[in-house]
Amino acid sequence: MFFYILWNFLVGYVIIRVEGLSLEKFINLTVSRGIYLWGIKRQNYTTLTARISIRGFKQLRGISHKIRCRIRIVDKRGLPFILYRYRRRKMLAVGMLVCLCIIYGLSSFVWTVDVEGTEEVDPRMVLAELESLGVKPGIFKPHIDNMLIENQLLVRIPELSWASLEIRGSRAILRVRESVLPPALVDRNTPCNIVAAKDGIIHKMIVLDGQAAVGPGQTVKKGQLLVSGIIEHPDTIGVRYVHSMGQIIARTWYQQTVELSLKEPYRQRTGRKAEIKYIGWDRFKIPYRKEEIPYTDYDLEVHKDGFFLTEIYHEAEEIQWNRNIGKMKAKLEEMAVEAVRKSMPKRAKIIDKKVKYDIIDSEKAIAVINIEALEDIAVQQSIETQ
Amino acid sequence: MRRKRLERMKSTVTDIFELPREIMMNLPKITMVGSNQMLVENHKGVIEYTPQRIRVNSSIGVIRVQGKDMNLKNIAADDIMITGEVKMIEFI
Numbered sequence: 113m114f115f116y117i118l119w120n121f122l123v124g125y126v127i128i129r130v131e132g133l134s135l136e137k138f139i140n141l142t143v144s145r146g147i148y149l150w151g152i153k154r155q156n157y158t159t160l161t162a163r164i165s166i167r168g169f170k171q172l173r174g175i176s177h178k179i180r181c182r183i184r185i186v187d188k189r190g191l192p193f194i195l196y197r198y199r200r201r202k203m204l205a206v207g208m209l210v211c212l213c214i215i216y217g218l219s220s221f222v223w224t225v226d227v228e229g230t231e232e233v234d235p236r237m238v239l240a241e242l243e244s245l246g247v248k249p250g251i252f253k254p255h256i257d258n259m260l261i262e263n264q265l266l267v268r269i270p271e272l273s274w275a276s277l278e279i280r281g282s283r284a285i286l287r288v289r290e291s292v293l294p295p296a297l298v299d300r301n302t303p304c305n306i307v308a309a310k311d312g313i314i315h316k317m318i319v320l321d322g323q324a325a326v327g328p329g330q331t332v333k334k335g336q337l338l339v340s341g342i343i344e345h346p347d348t349i350g351v352r353y354v355h356s357m358g359q360i361i362a363r364t365w366y367q368q369t370v371e372l373s374l375k376e377p378y379r380q381r382t383g384r385k386a387e388i389k390y391i392g393w394d395r396f397k398i399p400y401r402k403e404e405i406p407y408t409d410y411d412l413e414v415h416k417d418g419f420f421l422t423e424i425y426h427e428a429e430e431i432q433w434n435r436n437i438g439k440m441k442a443k444l445e446e447m448a449v450e451a452v453r454k455s456m457p458k459r460a461k462i463i464d465k466k467v468k469y470d471i472i473d474s475e476k477a478i479a480v481i482n483i484e485a486l487e488d489i490a491v492q493q494s495i496e497t498q
Numbered sequence: 499m500r501r502k503r504l505e506r507m508k509s510t511v512t513d514i515f516e517l518p519r520e521i522m523m524n525l526p527k528i529t530m531v532g533s534n535q536m537l538v539e540n541h542k543g544v545i546e547y548t549p550q551r552i553r554v555n556s557s558i559g560v561i562r563v564q565g566k567d568m569n570l571k572n573i574a575a576d577d578i579m580i581t582g583e584v585k586m587i588e589f590i
Contacts (some may be wrong), residue, residue, distance in 0.1 A: 135547065136543075136544045136545060136546055136547055139544045139547065139570070139573060140543040140544055143543075143573055143574060143575055144543075144575065146575055148572070148573075148574050149570075149572065149573045149574075150570075150571060150572035150573070151569070151571065151572070152547070152569060152570035152571075152573060153549075153569050154547055154548055154549055154569075157548075160547075162570075
């Protein structure tokens with residue numbers, strides 16, 4: 113049915129109104145000449161409307177004479193009539209053609225690159241590698257050699273065990289599977305000592321191999337020998353070299369000073385904003401809706417949705433703001449802990465925390481934080497055997 | 499007499515070989531969907547057409563269809579599609 117309607121639209125038809133006395137005769141005669149009629153409606157005794165193809169209508173002339181009826185066109189429908197209306201407008205046709213060409217041309221480029229299946233590996237890193245191999249938005253599709261890129265990618269990123277590049281429409285989809293890397297082998301043959309990575313008080317020692325040189329409760333300095341890899345037996349004179357291993361948990365201290373101004377500069381949006389809308393990609397963007405930006409100070413907000421870029425300029429002003437003392441303390445502590453955390457190994461555990469606050473010149477506040485932590489300070493150091 | 503015998507033979511042959519009757523014996527074939535679509539194949543012209551009454555000629559006589567708001571949806575050399583509310587079909 114749908115194709116039937118579409119066909120009629122493409123070929124074009126006319127709605128005719130037939131006036132006469134013997135309309136059945138009209139129908140029979142038309143049909144017997146092989147002209148197809150449809151949608152016949154009898155309006156009243158002497159009139160009838162029907163639909164007929166353009167070619168059929170041209171063949172009707174003889175009939176109207178024969179049976180003395182008047183045939184009039186009520187409506188012309190379909191593509192040929194629409195085209196006829198625009199026959200003089202050549203640029204319209206040219207524009208349509210150009211549009212088709214542009215769509216066809218643009219569809220032979222890759223516009224988005226997606227990575228699927230990454231777990232540990234950062235998809236951005238994979239994307240960057242892909243880009244260096246040439247797969248990036250804007251590349252001409254026939255220039256992509258899937259096999260080559262897949263192989264190159266597997267060579268460049270050893271964490272991947274399988275990759276498949278598929279180009280679907282204007283999208284390039286890279287599916288990857290990560291390989292499970294074997295754990296790093298411990299070389300147990302080279303003898304080594306364990307020394308302290310930093311100052312601290314030994315809390316607990318778990319020595320797996322080697323001779324402990326210090327004991328719990330003892331204060332150690334950075335670089336001090338903790339576990340020796342040289343074992344001398346008192347019974348025999350022989351000396352044995354081992355690869356000492358173990359965990360030396362020690363209390364360590366960290367100190368950090370942070371400061372914060374009492375007055376806080378605060379940016380505030382005034383609520384006025386202007387927008388510029390672009391269509392395009394990176395540098396190739398064309399603004400299609402532009403507003404004037406009269407503000408000297410603004411926050412820029414960029415929204416991206418496929419090819420549509422919207423830049424929103426929010427007018428902003430800076431004001432000085434007196435900080436709340438309670439909130440400031442919390443903020444200072446947070447800042448201090450964060451600063452210490454940066455210099456601390458990740459696995460260290462904070463067991464005690466002391467913060468001192470002070471206000472200098474009624475301008476800024478200072479916090480000094482002392483953190484006591486438990487951490488593994490063992491560092492292996494190979495022994496130079498003569 | 500001869501003609502009647504020929505007709506009877508045709509009927510037996512169509513029955514035996516299960517051939518479509520409307521073709522072999524030149525009969526009209528009427529197909530209806532519910533009571534609002536009716537297709538008459540193998541007709542021999544429209545005798546009368548008003549929204550209330552349609553008369554179609556065929557090899558076995560006139561088929562009279564009565565109803566309400568009936569239209570001829572399409573009409574070709576050997577079939578007519580009637581749409582609308584069909585109430586009664588008579589063979590006269």
